[in-house]
Amino acid sequence: MLQDLAQEKNMANKNTVISHLIDHVWAQYDYDGNGFLDETESRDFMSVVLQMNENVLAKSMDRDPVEIDEKEVHVAIEQADDNKDGKITKEEL
Numbered sequence: 001m002l003q004d005l006a007q008e009k010n011m012a013n014k015n016t017v018i019s020h021l022i023d024h025v026w027a028q029y030d031y032d033g034n035g036f037l038d039e040t041e042s043r044d045f046m047s048v049v050l051q052m053n054e055n056v057l058a059k060s061m062d063r064d065p066v067e068i069d070e071k072e073v074h075v076a077i078e079q080a081d082d083n084k085d086g087k088i089t090k091e092e093l
Contacts, residue, residue, distance in 0.1 A: 026090060036087040045088075046073045046080075 029037055029045040037045055050068045058065035082092045 006045050022090060022093070038087055038088045042077045042080075043073055048075045050076055 021023060025045075026037075029041050029048075031041055032038075047068060051065075054068055055065045077088065080088050080092050
């Protein structure tokens, strides 16, 4: 039982850290501060996030990273935009 409580507390702490990281990263790409990422902001955000992910993955697999192209970025934006309004909110991520 104590182990379960410790795990719940650890998960809550991780969620808090993740939430703060999302807020920090979000603030860097929501250039106009309107609470969502428009087309340009989404493209900039996804390009960086996807390339960072590829770099980490490549390193873990002991290979050179590949360059993320615009098509991959576009697909990721479409997948993230749940309501298809051309904007991405934190909730959609």
